[in-house]
Amino acid sequence: MRWALWCALSAMLLTQSATAATYQAKGPIERRYAVEGPWATTTSVSGGPCDREGHVCDIWYPSDLGSNPLKGQADGFRHPVIVFANGTADSVAADKNAYFLRHLASWGFIVIRSRDGGTGQGDTVRDTAHYLLGLSRDPQSVFFDKVDAAKIGLAGHSQGAATATLLFSRNDPLFKTYVPIETPLRAVCVVANCTIDLGALPQVTRGSIFYIGGDLDVV
Incomplete structure (x- = not known):
């Protein structure tokens, strides 16, 4: 499902x-x-940097954390997570892809993304996931004990899609599944430092990946 x-x-x-x-x-x-999914949603911005490059994070999440209306569960539910990697940008606006990411939250996911527009090798993407995991261990956070650390997925668009595929090819243990959306041409990734080692893909032993593309996207 x-x-x-x-x-x-x-x-x-x-x-x-x-x-x-x-x-x-x-x-x-x-x-x-x-x-819309059955969860009402809340949008927030991290109180400080969430990655090593000093970007803040945008977070979309079910307002009633811990509940699962699909199962009639009032509390005790730990939410799966989607980390989102942006496409190439000098700066990422707060509302970039917000329609899509908030919609995911309405279906029970906690969705988080750094405003990094150059995800490249994936360092800031992994930082973003660890930032949320840190909040899940903080008794003062609304996310305390509300995150399913075993169900973290990574989605990305354009350069972010290449970053997601790159981390998948490295058997990254942090993410369970990957959804690259419109992965760019290899030449683009040479410039953006997100080149995928194609020889590594057959060696992947963990996780799953679902590629999404469109034949009208020439990049």
Whole structure:
């Protein structure tokens, strides 16, 4: 079911920027997840830097943390996490991809992303995940004991997609699954320092990956 959710919501991401008002979901799975999930959501910004380069993090999360209305569970639920890696940018606005990321939160995920627009080798991406894990161990945080550390996924767009694939190729133990969206040409990654060692992919022994692309994206 998690893969079905990813498919449906990713289709929304790839179409909503140009045709959000007119796009019609196709098929029962996409129609189900195109609507808001059962969780009300809250958006927050980290109180300070969340990665080694000094960027702040944006976080979208279920307002009633610990509940799971899909299972009739009022408390004690630990939420899966999605870390998002941005595409190339000199600066990332707070509302960049916010429509998509908040929508994921409405389906029970805690979603976090650093505002780094040059994710490259993935150092700031991993920092972002560790930042949230630190909050989950802090009794003063709303995320205390609310994070499922065994269910952290990494999604990324453009350069961020290449970063996600790169970390997957390295058997990174932090993430359980990866969703690269519109991975750029290899030449682009040479410049952006996100080149994937293709020979490493057959050697991957852990995790799963779901590639999403569009044939009209020439980059």
